[in-house]
Amino acid sequence: MPSTNPKTYEPTPSRQVAFLGLGVMGFPMAGHLALAGHGVTVYNRNPEKRAAWCQEFGGAAAASPREAVAGADFVFCCVGNDDDLRSVVLGEQGALAGMKPGAIFVDHTTASADVARELSAEAARRKIQFVDAPVSGGQAGAQNGMLTVMCGGDAAAFEAAKPVAMCFSRAFTLMGGSGAGQLTKMVNQIAIAGLVQGLSEAISFGQKAGLDMGQVLDVIGKGAAQSWQMDNRGKTMVADQFEFGFAVDWMRKDLGLVLDEAKRNGARLPVTALVDQFYADVQALGGSRWDTSSLIRRLK
Structure with missing residues (x-):
């Protein structure tokens, strides 16, 4: 978190509330x-x-998810993948074993729609509500409290959770029933994959043509080519800077979910399938932790 918190x-x-998972x-x-x-009571497997x-x-802080959620009205979670999610939700020391009836579990993990439906059904058996709520906005969005959150689940549970979740969100929107949040996040990642590849090819073409790409991006960014990726990643791509942002490994995990669905x-x-393989090429170049905009490295 920045030393001066910008969020009102x-x-x-x-x-x-409880929060499970203290990654970036x-x-x-x-x-x-x-x-x-x-x-707030937090749990992370790393003490x-x-x-x-x-x-x-x-x-x-608590030593287990079950201990962390004791007495909580809302439990928020953000872990790595389906298996990580099951590990903190299910089992004797999992969150569902410790949550009180009527509490609401809000999962911000980017996971499969199947696991969202599975855990929602298990929660319902215990009289607990489950909302799948993956986010977009990256690390900067999390730090600034300006995430876009796409939710699936019961409307009443969504409405109850929204005022609390707006502490770290700019938008918190119900997209449909259980799994709809995860499916919406998949649409988001499909769109991003194509945009970043197109931007990579455009910048590479312009560089090979001898253009001042900083000036080019300033000009075309005021027209129909404008996008978040261009505004926030274009000039760092020109400068060949990728040691930040949303890691290639994470994008490949997300695109794997997309392609399975x-x-x-x-x-x-x-x-999308082609760009997924291009990201595999970036991994082979040593770029597993580079930002997703590193797709342009393939074209050097």
């Missing part, structure tokens, strides 16, 4: 909940990360 919080009643996204997201005045969060934001629903995604 809407006044909401203080609630008891979860750490600042949980921080915004604490800064907004909610009582040093739990201690670092408490040192920065106060609150409490496409096999089930029959969608044809030729460009």
Whole structure:
């Protein structure tokens, strides 16, 4: 979190919440909940990360998900993938074993629609509501409390969670029933994959043509070619800078979810499948942790 917090919080009643997962996204997201005045208990499998969060934001830490969620009205989660999500939700020490009836679990992990439906059904059996709520906006969005959140689940649970989740969000929108949030995030990643490849080819072409690409981006960024990727990644791509942002490994995980879902629903995604393989090339170049804009490295 930046030393000067830019977020202005809407006044909401203080609630008891838990946050599971303190990675590059979860750490600042949980921080915004604490800064907004909610009582926060955190869990992360790395105890040093739990201690670092408490040192920065106060609150409490727990040694298991079950312990973290005890008494919580809302449980937020942001972990790596389907298996990580199951590991903190299910089992004797999982969140569902410790949550009180009527509590709401809001999952910000980018995961499959199948696991969202699976966990929603299991939660319902325990009289707990489950909202799948993947986010867009990256690390900067999490730090600034300006994430876009796409939700699937029960409308009443969504409405109850929204005022609390707006502590770290710019938009928190219900997209449909269970799994709809994850499916919307897949649409988001499909769009981004094609945009970044197109931007990579455009910049590479312009460089080989001898153009001043900083000036070119300033000009075309005022017209129909403008995009978030161009505004926020164009000039760093020109400068060959990629040590930041949304990692290639994470994008390949997300595109794997997309392609698996496409096999089930029959969608044809030729460009997405191709860009996924281009990201595999970037991984082979040593760019697993580079920002997704590093696609341009393939064209050097």
